[in-house]
Amino acid sequence: MLRTLCFVTGNASKLAEVSAILATSGIKIQSRALDLPELQGNIEDISKHKAKQAAEAIGGPVLVEDTCLCFNALKGLPGPYVKWFIKGVGHEGLEPVLFQGRTDGKIVPARGLARFGWDPIFEYKGQTYAEMDKAVKNSISHRFKALEMLRKWMEAHV
Structure with missing residues (x-):
């Protein structure tokens, strides 16, 4: 043996x-x-x-x-390429930071132009995202709130 x-x-x-x-x-x-x-x-x-x-x-x-380090939040990345990720971004670069924005609303029958995702069925304060002026939507949406958190985080850490 x-x-x-x-x-x-x-x-x-x-x-x-x-x-x-x-x-x-x-x-x-x-x-x-x-x-x-x-x-x-x-x-x-x-x-x-x-x-x-x-x-x-x-x-x-x-x-x-060979080892893998897979983050669900990154759809499995870096996986088997973790060695190269660490060389490129360091250990701190492998720590996912999540920015989650929420806008409370309700699901309604579709209204407005169906140009983007679920905008026609998500209603916030009487209007669906699809009915809103884009600038208004972009000032109250879940995406805006998450990106605002990202902006503040980057100001503090980068």
Whole structure:
């Protein structure tokens, strides 16, 4: 039975964690850093491609690891590209900041021109968004309120 694995990583922290986790298993870890091109795609395809390339380069069995960090608010991003996101925006850049605007109203039979989304059926103070002058809608809408929060946040943090 194979008792030694070549863990392909250049990340000393990953190596330390893997070694610590497997320390009592009797499996010994050797490591080797390889600069492998990263395939784009889902985590499964990326990991399989990485393992195949590493095994060919090493000439035998390897252990590879790839991780994902997926934010539901970002529809799964950065996913397997988290390493590159952190390099580009830092840890703070991966903290989603949500700006949620709300305008209370009611759903009514459609009125006004159907130019945008659900504007004809959302009524606020007697008028649907579709019936309002665009400047009026843009001064009271949920979108305005969220963007106003964004503007204030950026003034304070950027």
